[in-house]
Amino acid sequence: MNKRNFIRLFAALVASPVVSPLLTWAFNKKLQNWAGNLEYSTDRLYSADTLEQVRSYVRKQRKLKVLGTRHCFNNIADSTDDFLSLKTMDEVVALDSDARTVTVNAGITYGQLSPYLDGKGFALHNLASLPHISVAGACSTATHGSGEKNGNLATAVSALEIVTADGEVVKLSRQQDGETFRGAVVGLGALGVITKVTLDIQPTYIMRQYVYENMPLSAMKDHFDAIESSGYSVSLFTDWQNQRIREVWIKSREEKGQAFDATPEFFGAKRATKNLHPIAELSAENCTEQMGVPGAWYERLPHFRMGFTPSAGKELQSEYFVPRQHAVEAILAIERLRDQVSPHLLISEIRAIAADNLWMSPCYEQACVTIHFTWKQDWPAVSKLLPVIEEELAPFNAHPHWGKLFTTKPAELKSFYKKLPDFIQLSEKYDPQGKFRNQFLNMNIFGG
Ligand SMILES: Cc1cc2nc3c(=O)[nH]c(=O)nc-3n(C[C@H](O)[C@H](O)[C@H](O)COP(=O)(O)OP(=O)(O)OC[C@H]3O[C@@H](n4cnc5c(N)ncnc54)[C@H](O)[C@@H]3O)c2cc1C
Numbered sequence: 001m002n003k004r005n006f007i008r009l010f011a012a013l014v015a016s017p018v019v020s021p022l023l024t025w026a027f028n029k030k031l032q033n034w035a036g037n038l039e040y041s042t043d044r045l046y047s048a049d050t051l052e053q054v055r056s057y058v059r060k061q062r063k064l065k066v067l068g069t070r071h072c073f074n075n076i077a078d079s080t081d082d083f084l085s086l087k088t089m090d091e092v093v094a095l096d097s098d099a100r101t102v103t104v105n106a107g108i109t110y111g112q113l114s115p116y117l118d119g120k121g122f123a124l125h126n127l128a129s130l131p132h133i134s135v136a137g138a139c140s141t142a143t144h145g146s147g148e149k150n151g152n153l154a155t156a157v158s159a160l161e162i163v164t165a166d167g168e169v170v171k172l173s174r175q176q177d178g179e180t181f182r183g184a185v186v187g188l189g190a191l192g193v194i195t196k197v198t199l200d201i202q203p204t205y206i207m208r209q210y211v212y213e214n215m216p217l218s219a220m221k222d223h224f225d226a227i228e229s230s231g232y233s234v235s236l237f238t239d240w241q242n243q244r245i246r247e248v249w250i251k252s253r254e255e256k257g258q259a260f261d262a263t264p265e266f267f268g269a270k271r272a273t274k275n276l277h278p279i280a281e282l283s284a285e286n287c288t289e290q291m292g293v294p295g296a297w298y299e300r301l302p303h304f305r306m307g308f309t310p311s312a313g314k315e316l317q318s319e320y321f322v323p324r325q326h327a328v329e330a331i332l333a334i335e336r337l338r339d340q341v342s343p344h345l346l347i348s349e350i351r352a353i354a355a356d357n358l359w360m361s362p363c364y365e366q367a368c369v370t371i372h373f374t375w376k377q378d379w380p381a382v383s384k385l386l387p388v389i390e391e392e393l394a395p396f397n398a399h400p401h402w403g404k405l406f407t408t409k410p411a412e413l414k415s416f417y418k419k420l421p422d423f424i425q426l427s428e429k430y431d432p433q434g435k436f437r438n439q440f441l442n443m444n445i446f447g448g
Pocket residue numbers: 034035065066067068069070071072073076077086106107128129130133134135136137138139140141142143144145188189190192193194195310311312401403404
């Protein structure tokens with residue numbers, strides 16, 4: 001393309017409301033998810049700036065999906081028709097100090113929201129391993145952090161504004177809409193376009209993060225409950241090698257009675273003497289501050305810092321929720337697969353999550369432990385391994401993360417969700433023609 005044509009094209013792009021297809025065409029790059037393991041089935045992406053634009057766009061489209069920050073690893077967000085992005089709708093709408101809530105436009109990320117809240121003297125109860133993700137996308141897939149007393153991120157949602165398939169605006173709140181609200185929060189993108197989210201907030205707090213290295217697997221086995229309850233948020237990282245947990249990350253709140261006593265040794269593990277990355281070979285520069293240095297909640301709860309690449313970048317992820325009572329047995333079952341798992345693995349993480357009452361949350365009415373796998377980006381190998389892992393975890397009622405890679409059969413997946421028939425009914429009420437459905441939803445939720 002010569003300079004004059006480029007300038008002409010650029011001017012056209014700036015003037016055009018449908019910028020992304022032109023941009024991707026101009027630079028010959030297909031629209032992909034964050035990890036680059038999934039090329040979406042269309043490049044047609046419309047970016048809305050206002051609620052009215054969302055409503056009129058939804059009315060006009062026959063089928064569409066909303067794209068958040070594209071951090072899912074599977075095709076839950078994919079569309080063969082059209083995408084809608086709310087990326088520019090990223091403002092804080094209202095902070096209610098008395099009610100202790102914040103209302104945001106749905107395109108905002110936790111990385112944008114958290115410093116704002118902290119500046120106003122408030123905080124969220126938890127964050128995922130990375131702050132880069134959109135609030136709406138994260139809550140729609142029951143994204144979680146760690147901490148046995150902490151529900152997933154969606155449990156902080158107290159109200160939603162949704163544009164349904166006919167372009168109408170539906171407002172739901174925890175206080176007024178009971179079961180319907182609980183059905184809508186982890187909505188898997190099936191109910192409509194979430195345009196606003198209200199979240200519970202609390203007074204800001206300071207945290208310290210400590211990392212311990214090389215905990216014997218036997219200590220994990222014998223003291224799992226004590227380890228999990230030692231901090232506000234606890235993560236165990238393992239490569240399943242040498243009968244040990246490689247790193248234990250403990251995130252502790254400073255409030256009275258909650259602070260972690262950072263002894264040099266913790267259940268046989270030694271306190272680290274420098275900041276570490278969960279993947280040993282990678283630079284800890286990308287990670288939040290450790291070594292007990294006090295800092296704001298939003299700079300300690302995620303493992304990875306805003307403005308830096310989280311995790312490895314070129315990777316795949318899978319994760320399974322196991323009811324808490326089966327945690328140790330399930331972990332040991334995976335450990336027995338170590339020779340199959342390790343060659344394809346970058347790192348595994350084990351976290352605890354409190355029970356909740358959100359219909360499509362994997363923690364619906366049961367506290368869970370999650371066993372997560374960050375894989376090397378080799379789908380042919382990983383796709384062969386997942387059924388082996390799923391079979392091993394089957395006796396423990398394990399079920400996969402909605403946004404990560406799994407091979408669990410739809411019938412089995414559905415059997416974990418006793419509110420699924422109600423969820424299908426709710427979806428049909430807001431989206432009778434299946435405007436927001438895609439292959440993932442048709443297969444895993446709506447298929448016969
Ligand atoms: C490096 C990395 C680390 C991660 N760490 C964690 C972790 O610690 N814990 C965890 O649980 N998960 C984790 N994940 C997974 C991630 O949190 C989820 O995939 C989450 O859904 C990402 O949000 P998103 O905005 O990128 O969603 P997208 O992938 O863009 O979309 C996800 C779903 O939400 C829907 N959606 C998005 N916005 C809207 C809206 N406004 N209205 C209606 N539907 C909408 C989409 O249609 C789609 O169905 C991680 C992922 C990566 C890449």
